Amino acid sequence: MDDNSTRGRSSRSTGSARLTDVARVAGVAPMTVSRALNRPELVSESTRLRVQRAVLETGYVPNRVAGALASSRSRLVALLVPTVAHSLFAEVVQTVxxxxxxxxxxxxxxxxGYTPEQEETILETVLSRRPDGIVLTGCRHSALTRQRLLSAKVPLVEIWDMSDDPVDMLVGFSHEAVGRAVAEHLLARGYRRFGLISADDSRGRRRVAGFIGGLEGAGEGTYQLREVGTPSSMPWGRGMGAELxxxxxxDAIVCSSDILALGVLAEAQSRGLAVPDRLAIMGFGDSSYAGASFPALSTVRIDGAAIGLRAAEHxxxxxxxxxxxxxxxxxxxxFEIIDRDTT
Amino acid sequence: MDDNSTRGRSSRSTGSARLTDVARVAGVAPMTVSRALNRPELVSESTRLRVQRAVLETGYVPNRVAGALASSRSRLVALLVPTVAHSLFAEVVQTVxxxxxxxxxxxxxxxxGYTPEQEETILETVLSRRPDGIVLTGCRHSALTRQRLLSAKVPLVEIWDMSDDPVDMLVGFSHEAVGRAVAEHLLARGYRRFGLISADDSRGRRRVAGFIGGLEGAGEGTYQLREVGTPSSMPWGRGMGAELxxxxxxDAIVCSSDILALGVLAEAQSRGLAVPDRLAIMGFGDSSYAGASFPALSTVRIDGAAIGLRAAEHxxxxxxxxxxxxxxxxxxxxFEIIDRDTT
DNA sequence: ATACAAACTGATTGCGCTAACATTTCCTTG
DNA sequence: CAAGGAAATGTTAGCGCAATCAGTTTGTAT
Known part of the structure; x- marks a missing residue:
């Protein structure tokens, strides 16, 4: 009579149908309803149908919060990226x-964002949701972040970077290698006086460092470096391009993203500078618009979809x-250097 | 002795520190720890500090799954968009x-995606997490979706569209009005023979319908319509532009997104067609790269950030x-028609 | 029929936390 | 210094579900 399966009894109840309500309507035990919904293969055809009808009749919407607490499985994956306003990360999100x-x-x-502090804060709140897995952009974490990741005992994939000691799994590419390869590639094509425009984030800086290392290794080439704020945008590129x-x-301007490169391209065109004869331009990322600009932008292709796919599969x-x-x-x-018409 | 505050007792426990563990270490009741963490103003300075130390000592990470179940507040907001691969939606996500x-x-x-079926499926699983609020793109839902939204009793903001009967709150703009305004604007500038390139989604179609309505209302102008698949991209724009x-x-090609318009622009440039004298081009969205292309792209400015901001605030x-x-x-x-250098 | 396994269903218990109410401690104020 | 109230803390009882094990039914071989 005073049992808990009657609606509106407890002042704390949310008022919507619960598993027990469905069970009562279907004339079975709550556990059987749970099985019918989550592991239908364990239940006979006839009960499965009766439960199905009862679910429709009651308008039952499962409560996965309670389910997660009871089973210690949240069926939630945390995906941490610096931003979605950058098409490469958006591609990762989309694929994952x-x-x-x-x-x-x-x-x-x-x-x-692009700061370890924000990463730290966000990771803390994320862990409190007890996700079943985490995809995390970047490998350079604060000590606290790393320790939390280690003690969390959650499958983790770090992406978008390489590291000698990944916390768990890792899918990425080497930013230094990209910079070095671009330097060697452009030197080989005869360019010598470089402008570098990089976003002020750690991975962009590592590509710059790789590029400079490439020049030094070859013993050739000079460079002028400019950093821009995040997020990168065409106006940033155009402005810094003009300043340089x-x-x-x-001879050439190397940018830390395609969007910056398009800004430089626009500036060059507005000055009537022939591209690539008077000025070569190199982007990074091979965004969807890179291949179809005029002239088509040379860039470094990063396969964000492949990274997302493999991360998710792991x-x-x-x-x-x-x-x-x-x-x-x-x-x-x-990665792959894509030689289009701006170099 | 057999109390539950001893580690490793229950076979169902997850093994990490719980509120009761912190309470034991701090020498207070579990409820006091809860208060110290969630409503610190209700707790004295000294206990707050003792709890803080105990949290550090035990490495406690709150379990918000349990918290949500107990309090019926998940502190989770569901954000449903067609894609993040489109900068306008990425901007909304970022702002929200x-x-x-x-x-x-x-x-x-x-x-x-762009289909009501996917919306339906995703909404179902989303509701099972008992979010405290929902932001949903679009106003045209399936009957089931609408019914679920109504019975869920969750604050809801529909965005990106206008509707006569919003389910709850609504922040958007009229796609028909955009189409009509663009038609009138371009007619006023003397263009008469239009190509239309639209993504095959419902909102793009409504803008096209508005455009055609605008031509018919004025009694002037002809049009050729082409639809492209989603997601839109420069190659799609370039290809369809070439075909048209x-x-x-x-005289002019009107596109349902800036990225398509940049594709058309690239095609025009590669053909040596003077823009806008021989061909005018109009985009949609005013993405970051629109204002800095060469020539700068005319487009319709949609303030995704404003939509996201207001939706979140509501x-x-x-x-x-x-x-x-x-x-x-x-x-x-x-919205705002931005007249740059391609019209 | 009987034994035995396999398939299915049910009862109990607890996941980790907070709402609600009860109690204690502290501080005013006449 | 007693009375009264505010501030701080504690106790109890679930939130809604699934793991676990116990029980029941069904099918199959003897």
Missing amino acids: MGVLAPQGYQVLLGLT LDSHSL LLQRMAQPTFERAGQSQDVG | MGVLAPQGYQVLLGLT LDSHSL LLQRMAQPTFERAGQSQDVG
Whole structure:
């Protein structure tokens, strides 16, 4: 009579149908309803149908918060990226979600900006949701972040970077190698006086360092470096391009993103500078618009979709395992220099 | 002796520190720890500090899954957009999260593609997480979706569109009005023979319908319509632009996104067609790169940031209210035709 | 019929936390 | 210094679900 299966009894109840309500309507035990919904293969055809009808009749919407607490499985994956306003990261988000959604995982998105402090704060709140897996952009974490990741015992994929000691799994590419390769490539094509425009984030800086290392290794070439704020944009590129061209005589400008490069291209065109004869321009990322600008932008192709895909697959595989065990595997997806018409 | 505050007792426990562990170390009741962490103003300075130390000592990470179940507040907001691969939606995501994160809300991201079926599926799983609020792109939902939204009793903001009967709150603009305004604007500038390139989604189609309505209202102008798949990209624009220019004599091409317009621009430039004298080009969205292309792209400015900002603010306001009550308010943020150098 | 396994269903318990109410401690103020 | 109230802390009882194990039914071989 005073049992809990009657509506509106407890002042704390939310008022919507629960598993017990469905069970009562279907004339079975709550546990059977749970099974009918989550592991239908364990239930007979007839009960499955009765439960199905009862769900429709009651308008039951499962409460996965309670489910997660009871089973210690949240079916939630945290995805931490610096921003989605950059098409490369948007591509990663898109791909990761495309792989995870069909497997029944939902995504908790976190934007870390480009600072370790924000990463730290966001990771803390993210961990409190007890996600089943984490995809985290970058490998350079604060000590506290790293310690939290280690003690969390959650499958983790770090992406977008290479590291000698990944926390768990890793899918990325080497930013230094990109810079070095671009330097060697442009030197080989005869360019010598370089302008560098980089966003002021750590990975952009590592590409710059790689580029400078490449010049030094070859013993050739000079450079002028300019940093711009995040997020990168065409106006930033155009403005910095103008500043570099005003004050220096340059053969080529290398940018830390395609969007900056398009800004430089616009500036060159407005000055009537022939590209690439008077000025070569190099982007980074191979965004969708890079291949179709006029002239088509030379750039470094990063396969964000491949990174997202592999990260998600690694995660799925690990989340399917009953026991937690770090993998410690790294995967370098590399990059490709795309020589179009601006170099 | 057999109490539950001893580690490793229950086989169902997760093994990490709980509130009771912190309480034991701090020498206070569990409830006091809860208060010290969530409502510190209710706790004396000295206990707050003792709890703080105990948290550090035990390495306690709150379990918000349990917290949400107990309090019926998930501090989760579901954000449903068609894609993040489009800069306008990425901007909305970025802004919404920027507003909500400082208020302690986390975002559950859902990608609905451009189909009502996916929206339906995703909404179902999203509702099972009991979010405190929902931001949903678009106003044309399936009957089931609408019914679920109505019975969910969750604050909801529909964005990116206008509607006569919003489910709850609404922040958007009229796609028909955009189409009509663009038609009138271009007719006024003397263009008559139009090519239209639109993505095959419902909102793009409504802008096309508005454009055609504008031509018919004025009794002037002819048009050729082409639809492209989603997601839009420069190659799509360039290809469709080439097809239109090959088969028709046109004054202007109107695109359903800036990225398509840049593709058309590239095609025009590669053909040596003077823009805008021989061919005018109009984009949509005013993405970051639109203003800095050469020549600078004319487009329709949609303030994604404003939409995201207001949607988030409305939601916060509603989530702060103790009782659930539909608002039924709409807000039209409008749009602006930006006349740059391609018209 | 009987034994035995396999398939299915049910009862109990607890996941980790907070709402609600009860109690204690501290501080005014006449 | 007693009375009264505010501030601080504690106790109890779930939130809604699934793990676990116990029980029941069904099918199959003897």
